[in-house]
Amino acid sequence: MGYNPFLLFSFLAVISHINFTKATLSVQTVSEVHKISVPAPRNLPSDAWRPTILTSCPALFYNESAPCRINTNIVYAEELIYPDFRIRLPGVVSEEQRQMYLLFLHEYRNDWKRGRAIDGYGYFLNQRGQNLVYANVSYAGRPYPGRWAEDACMSGRAGSHANSFPPWDGNAEAPAAVFIASPDHTYFQHFLDRVAMMLAQTRHLGRPEDFKYISLPIPLRSPVQELWTMMVPGWTPETLLRANTPNLRTRLLVYPCQSPLIHPYTQQLATEILLMSAGVDPNSIPPARDRPVVLFMTRQGSRRWHNEDECRQAVEGLLQTRGRGEQLMAFRATDYPSLRAVANASTRVKLVMGAHGGALNNIALMSPGTGVLEICPVSGDYRKSRCGAMFWETASVRNMPYWVVLANNTNAQWEILSLDCRMVVAAVRDALEGIDAGMPSPLERFYQGNAFRRTS
Ligand SMILES: *[C@@H]1O[C@H](CO)[C@@H](O)[C@H](O)[C@H]1NC(C)=O
Numbered sequence: 001m002g003y004n005p006f007l008l009f010s011f012l013a014v015i016s017h018i019n020f021t022k023a024t025l026s027v028q029t030v031s032e033v034h035k036i037s038v039p040a041p042r043n044l045p046s047d048a049w050r051p052t053i054l055t056s057c058p059a060l061f062y063n064e065s066a067p068c069r070i071n072t073n074i075v076y077a078e079e080l081i082y083p084d085f086r087i088r089l090p091g092v093v094s095e096e097q098r099q100m101y102l103l104f105l106h107e108y109r110n111d112w113k114r115g116r117a118i119d120g121y122g123y124f125l126n127q128r129g130q131n132l133v134y135a136n137v138s139y140a141g142r143p144y145p146g147r148w149a150e151d152a153c154m155s156g157r158a159g160s161h162a163n164s165f166p167p168w169d170g171n172a173e174a175p176a177a178v179f180i181a182s183p184d185h186t187y188f189q190h191f192l193d194r195v196a197m198m199l200a201q202t203r204h205l206g207r208p209e210d211f212k213y214i215s216l217p218i219p220l221r222s223p224v225q226e227l228w229t230m231m232v233p234g235w236t237p238e239t240l241l242r243a244n245t246p247n248l249r250t251r252l253l254v255y256p257c258q259s260p261l262i263h264p265y266t267q268q269l270a271t272e273i274l275l276m277s278a279g280v281d282p283n284s285i286p287p288a289r290d291r292p293v294v295l296f297m298t299r300q301g302s303r304r305w306h307n308e309d310e311c312r313q314a315v316e317g318l319l320q321t322r323g324r325g326e327q328l329m330a331f332r333a334t335d336y337p338s339l340r341a342v343a344n345a346s347t348r349v350k351l352v353m354g355a356h357g358g359a360l361n362n363i364a365l366m367s368p369g370t371g372v373l374e375i376c377p378v379s380g381d382y383r384k385s386r387c388g389a390m391f392w393e394t395a396s397v398r399n400m401p402y403w404v405v406l407a408n409n410t411n412a413q414w415e416i417l418s419l420d421c422r423m424v425v426a427a428v429r430d431a432l433e434g435i436d437a438g439m440p441s442p443l444e445r446f447y448q449g450n451a452f453r454r455t456s
């Protein structure tokens, strides 16, 4: 995305210049002129991370910034300027493990590009989003729905489709729709890491129940149907418009496909919406140190962890020794009648742990403050790993402290053949003691300033 910090800088300099030289011109009138705002507060913790919104095009601004786009059907366009932040690197049990983690982080998918790891933190800078709103256009198959590609919705070149929506005459009966058909969006994991982010980024544009959503059909009995009902009141399968219909005509089309993958605003807001739909008030969740449950996500199906039982018993032993009434509970999604029940139960969870796998996506339904411990299978050469950075990132931006234990005794199927359970116990002890002591959140605001001036 084309972010030129110098242009923004000179633009801000103009504002302060005006303020200094003309005492009668207030910040308010200047922000009127340039249409700078923030989404209205919701009295939720995510308020602290709201983006700054620009809805008119300042002179010299980049031509593909949302309000600078030239398209007669665009009736409203927001450039969302997300605040910078940093997250602590994972908690580890040894220096050797820390070095291993950094090695594989830098090599992740050949190159971890979303952030940069320096000293004890991962930095996420200069993130932008766009909400483009069109009148009287149709969706004619671009971006291609549901498929992984560089120009897919939520991928790097989603902006190249800003002019892909053919105009038509329009009428009042046509729907107002949001395009959300990002890669694999009908799957639990990718609903949570992409669709939920776009639903959060567009939440201030109108009531979610007043829109239809352009999507591929969601299979019956998929948990994604419940996620939809949790995020959009009154949702029914008819709330979705089929993305594979040729020429889907809309009265209003919202195109939010440029949304950050990892930002505390959208990640926290999505979780707050999910928790509220489960009867949990995000403002009155008990602090993690007062919660009694360690939730152990057992591996099912592929990528077995061969001595998982042994390590689970060792953790149980630790909880008994600690004598604080904590209890270890095995987590299987099938034990819960609904995702709402999982979210509701999360207010009692102090730590979730388990080998890397789909079950860890449930951290999107967990209460802030909950610790996360991921057991990551890595291969002998350390640079290869089954784990990505995603659970570290998504936990940390939700104020959930994160620990990792890397397991290097693996086979080609990423099964963990054995792991020294003393490392697992050490990580759980460190996590529980840190949470008991009220350790600070792994997420911090960060102001870039001159911090990254050095080129060495
Ligand atoms: C924006 O400007 C660049 C060159 O500065 C040009 O290549 C690009 O096509 C322009 N984009 C649009 C949407 O006009």
Ligand SMILES: *[C@@H]1O[C@H](CO)[C@@H](O)[C@H](O)[C@H]1NC(C)=O
Pocket: 073, 075, 135, 136, 169, 170, 171, 172
């Ligand atoms: C969209 O179409 C409706 C109905 O034809 C029309 O009243 C309206 O002015 C159009 N809006 C734009 C921005 O083209």
Ligand SMILES: *[C@@H]1O[C@H](CO)[C@@H](O)[C@H](O)[C@H]1NC(C)=O
Pocket: 278, 279, 280, 340, 341, 344
């Ligand atoms: C969630 O918890 C609240 C309060 O603890 C309770 O009133 C509500 O019924 C629960 N909802 C579900 C779906 O379990």
Ligand SMILES: *[C@@H]1O[C@H](CO)[C@@H](O)[C@H](O)[C@H]1NC(C)=O
Pocket: 096, 380, 381, 408, 409
């Ligand atoms: C795995 O890590 C341990 C230390 O944690 C090290 O001693 C051992 O050599 C490593 N094994 C492989 C195959 O790299």
